[in-house]
Amino acid sequence: MLDNPYLDTIICIVLVFALLSILVSLIVEWWNAKIKQRGVFLQMIVRRILRDDLNHDYGYRIYQHPTINRMRRDGNSYPYYISAEAFSTALIDTIAEDAAKDRYVLSEDGKTATRVNASMNDPLGVRFVAGVVSMNESPMKRLFLNFIDRNSGRQEGEFDVHGLKAELGRWFDDHMDRASGEYKLKLKPKLMGIGMLVAIVLNVDSIHLMKVFMLDEPLRNSTVAAAEAAAGSWSATEGLPDTVRYRVIMDTLATLPDGTTIRTGGNDTTDLTVVRRIVSADSSTAGKDAVEVLDRLNRMQLPMGWDRADAPLSWFTGPEAMAGKTNNPTEAALLQYFDERNEPGLKQCFLWIIGILITGFSLSQGAPFWFATLLKLVNIRRAGVKPKSTTNAD
Amino acid sequence: MSRITNAHTHIFTGKFAPDYFFKVALPKALHGWADEVKAMLESRGMRWLVRGISRSTGKSNMQRYLNFIETGMEESQADVFGKLRGSYTALGSDTRFVVLTLNMDYMGLQRSSHPGIEDQLKEVEELRRDYPDTVFPFVCVDPRHKQGQALVDWVAPMHRDLRFFGIKMYPALGYFPCDPRLTELYAWAEANEVPIMTHCTRVGVFYTGRLREVVPNDSAPCLDTGDPANPVDPELDAINKRLNRFMYNDFTSGKGQSKYGCNLFLNPRNFIPVLNRFPKLKICFAHFGGDDEIMGDPKKVRELGLDTTNFHTEIKELMMKYEYVYTDISYTLFNDKEEVYQPIRASINDPVMGGRVLFGTDYYMTLQEAPEVQLWQLCQTKLQPVLFEKIAVTNTSAYLRSKFFPDPAGTRFV
Numbered sequence: 187m188l189d190n191p192y193l194d195t196i197i198c199i200v201l202v203f204a205l206l207s208i209l210v211s212l213i214v215e216w217w218n219a220k221i222k223q224r225g226v227f228l229q230m231i232v233r234r235i236l237r238d239d240l241n242h243d244y245g246y247r248i249y250q251h252p253t254i255n256r257m258r259r260d261g262n263s264y265p266y267y268i269s270a271e272a273f274s275t276a277l278i279d280t281i282a283e284d285a286a287k288d289r290y291v292l293s294e295d296g297k298t299a300t301r302v303n304a305s306m307n308d309p310l311g312v313r314f315v316a317g318v319v320s321m322n323e324s325p326m327k328r329l330f331l332n333f334i335d336r337n338s339g340r341q342e343g344e345f346d347v348h349g350l351k352a353e354l355g356r357w358f359d360d361h362m363d364r365a366s367g368e369y370k371l372k373l374k375p376k377l378m379g380i381g382m383l384v385a386i387v388l389n390v391d392s393i394h395l396m397k398v399f400m401l402d403e404p405l406r407n408s409t410v411a412a413a414e415a416a417a418g419s420w421s422a423t424e425g426l427p428d429t430v431r432y433r434v435i436m437d438t439l440a441t442l443p444d445g446t447t448i449r450t451g452g453n454d455t456t457d458l459t460v461v462r463r464i465v466s467a468d469s470s471t472a473g474k475d476a477v478e479v480l481d482r483l484n485r486m487q488l489p490m491g492w493d494r495a496d497a498p499l500s501w502f503t504g505p506e507a508m509a510g511k512t513n514n515p516t517e518a519a520l521l522q523y524f525d526e527r528n529e530p531g532l533k534q535c536f537l538w539i540i541g542i543l544i545t546g547f548s549l550s551q552g553a554p555f556w557f558a559t560l561l562k563l564v565n566i567r568r569a570g571v572k573p574k575s576t577t578n579a580d
Numbered sequence: 581m582s583r584i585t586n587a588h589t590h591i592f593t594g595k596f597a598p599d600y601f602f603k604v605a606l607p608k609a610l611h612g613w614a615d616e617v618k619a620m621l622e623s624r625g626m627r628w629l630v631r632g633i634s635r636s637t638g639k640s641n642m643q644r645y646l647n648f649i650e651t652g653m654e655e656s657q658a659d660v661f662g663k664l665r666g667s668y669t670a671l672g673s674d675t676r677f678v679v680l681t682l683n684m685d686y687m688g689l690q691r692s693s694h695p696g697i698e699d700q701l702k703e704v705e706e707l708r709r710d711y712p713d714t715v716f717p718f719v720c721v722d723p724r725h726k727q728g729q730a731l732v733d734w735v736a737p738m739h740r741d742l743r744f745f746g747i748k749m750y751p752a753l754g755y756f757p758c759d760p761r762l763t764e765l766y767a768w769a770e771a772n773e774v775p776i777m778t779h780c781t782r783v784g785v786f787y788t789g790r791l792r793e794v795v796p797n798d799s800a801p802c803l804d805t806g807d808p809a810n811p812v813d814p815e816l817d818a819i820n821k822r823l824n825r826f827m828y829n830d831f832t833s834g835k836g837q838s839k840y841g842c843n844l845f846l847n848p849r850n851f852i853p854v855l856n857r858f859p860k861l862k863i864c865f866a867h868f869g870g871d872d873e874i875m876g877d878p879k880k881v882r883e884l885g886l887d888t889t890n891f892h893t894e895i896k897e898l899m900m901k902y903e904y905v906y907t908d909i910s911y912t913l914f915n916d917k918e919e920v921y922q923p924i925r926a927s928i929n930d931p932v933m934g935g936r937v938l939f940g941t942d943y944y945m946t947l948q949e950a951p952e953v954q955l956w957q958l959c960q961t962k963l964q965p966v967l968f969e970k971i972a973v974t975n976t977s978a979y980l981r982s983k984f985f986p987d988p989a990g991t992r993f994v
Binding site for chain 1: 595656693694695696698699702703705708709712740741742743986987990991992993994
């Protein structure tokens with residue numbers, strides 16, 4: 187076991203970043219759900235892969251197909267997920283429909299116009315081929331013709347609709363794999379913005395955190411214990427979706443005792459009450475999860491949140507000196523640091539801004555990054571994890 | 581009263597407008613947040629808030645504007661049509677509707693991912709399948725989309741199969757009606773008596789790009805007279821003078837002045853070379869020039885010296901000169917002042933042009949002024965049954981009559 191206060195401090199900071207990153211992810215997902223961005227993004231991707239300036243906007247039209255249209259919650263939202271099966275069914279039907287144009291024929295006396303749609307009697311495969319053939323020449327038409335070629339039998343008119351459906355489904359899945367990477371990239375600026383917002387609203391100054399973890403041994407020890415538990419859960423849940431892994435970590439942390447700190451002075455070290463009250467007003471799952479993360483951070487007694495006695499509010503309300511109230515040298519060093527920080531000054535202000543910026547930027551890296559980093563650091567602290575036994579007792 | 585026809589309605593939704601259509605309405609600083617702002621406007625909470633404010637402040641124009649926005653944001657054209665039809669069926673009327681599509685694909689020449697005109701038409705066709713005897717769509721043309729014989733080849737089967745019943749033009753979106761790329765279309769429409777409807781007021785949507793992009797030379801693109809000995813129409817000189825006044829100021833450059841582009845492209849006099857060459861072309865100049873033009877209100881565009889014509893007067897002159905020029909009172913009918921209705925009544929009673937004034941409302945644009953039912957009833961009250969029946973039954977049937985659709989009043993679709 188490597189017992190190094192510097193390494194422990196880094197582990198503590200990384201755990202804080204990881205937990206706050208969960209909060210950031212929850213807020214971003216909640217916001218995206220509010221503005222229906224995931225559905226809008228999926229719709230944008232579907233329309234992009236089917237974009238054909240020389241023909242119909244098939245991406246738009248398959249969203250009108252009942253298979254997909256019925257997935258919508260209301261007129262202003264789009265489904266978050268479309269299966270390959272639903273996609274290929276809707277696309278085949280949509281193109282087949284183009285071969286079946288309505289027309290009206292006037293009776294001889296001109297008094298009656300009757301609707302005629304002869305091609306509706308043809309099999310689906312025949313209508314799909316006719317629909318593709320009726321398209322204007324375009325790269326999309328050539329692509330569909332290739333699909334038809336690959337699924338045509340040797341006999342004329344022989345056409346495997348199921349084979350075509352499967353191939354279109356695979357084609358769609360390939361695009362979706364790439365789209366998930368693009369979605370993450372698209373979220374980056376939002377993660378950065380929300381990360382900064384969380385850093386400011388919760389007053390999470392990374393430089394301050396680092397100094398407190400260095401000086402406050404009981405707090406450092408209790409946080410490292412939490413970090414080891416979190417890293418263990420992260421490692422044990424490998425392969426599961428991130429949301430499930432976060433849930434397991436939160437459940438594990440809930441079983442640990444509250445954090446301890448040597449700091450005294452009549453104020454809570456962490457005051458997230460107001461933020462918690464605001465977040466708990468949202469009854470969605472994301473809201474409940476966010477409250478749980480805030481509760482956990484509160485119970486860890488971390489030096490964050492807004493308090494009149496602490497910087498930066500103390501710069502305006504007047505700081506209260508606390509260092510002289512104790513004879514314990516370790517405690518005195520910590521309180522001395524607090525006294526210095528709570529005094530208004532250009533240096534303190536500059537360090538606070540830098541600390542907030544570091545936090546905001548760090549939170550934009552996402553929880554998976556920080557939990558993976560945490561696991562590596564905890565392994566170093568444990569001086570390496572024992573390799574898993576691959577054989578039996580022999 | 582026989583079955584009436586509303587000759588001017590719209591049911592296209594905001595989905596068919598380019599992506600940048602919403603952005604141009606926002607300050608530049610908010611362009612990056614356009615999705616968020618749009619989502620906010622679409623949210624029920626925001627609508628509830630606006631309704632609450634309009635109720636508490638008694639500002640019904642906010643409420644009307646909200647109704648207009650809500651209708652434009654409907655999920656499908658069928659939903660918009662449902663609202664329109666509901667306004668009439670509620671009062672027991674089985675009114676028929678000319679549904680005018682609108683091609684906004686080239687209004688700014690920027691890249692956009694919105695569904696294009698083909699998809700808009702497809703939706704309207706599907707709607708027509710459900711209401712074959714009620715919906716009479718017009719296909720919107722734009723010489724930048726298809727031109728020459730290709731345009732005719734695109735439009736003709738739609739009419740032959742009785743899927744569409746006329747042509748919609750909206751020159752304010754960035755082209756001159758006398759554009760030579762439309763010559764074949766005009767020839768075909770004249771030969772087959774297919775009706776054309778063109779927007780004709782100084783307001784509405786307009787081209788948002790730079791004028792130079794659509795008019796590269798100092799001369800307006802203009803079809804010839806068909807006479808090899810004398811190919812240039814005499815009106816072209818006046819059109820070019822007007823163009824150069826706009827060109828000099830670049831009044832379509834998007835510097836807050838682009839709305840004047842409306843005036844340049846759709847001035848009724850721009851149709852004179854077309855009517856000189858195709859005198860039997862059936863064209864309806866919508867809105868009768870607009871209520872303010874009828875009342876002779878000074879317009880800023882005239883104050884600027886860009887265009888001194890009065891659209892209402894010009895339309896009347898064209899109607900007197902060309903026997904197939906029509907007009908409709910859509911949108912204009914919302915203004916209940918006698919200064920508006922008196923000239924309308926006089927025109928309907930006029931022995932020369934009285935048979936060419938049509939009833940239309942311009943739904944859902946008019947929701948900014950009043951509900952559809954209110955407008956329809958106002959028009960009936962102001963015109964009295966005889967005149968109303970003339971413009972809503974007799975005149976509209978004559979206008980819709982073509983070689984493909986010889987008996988609009990008598991034909992039943994099954």
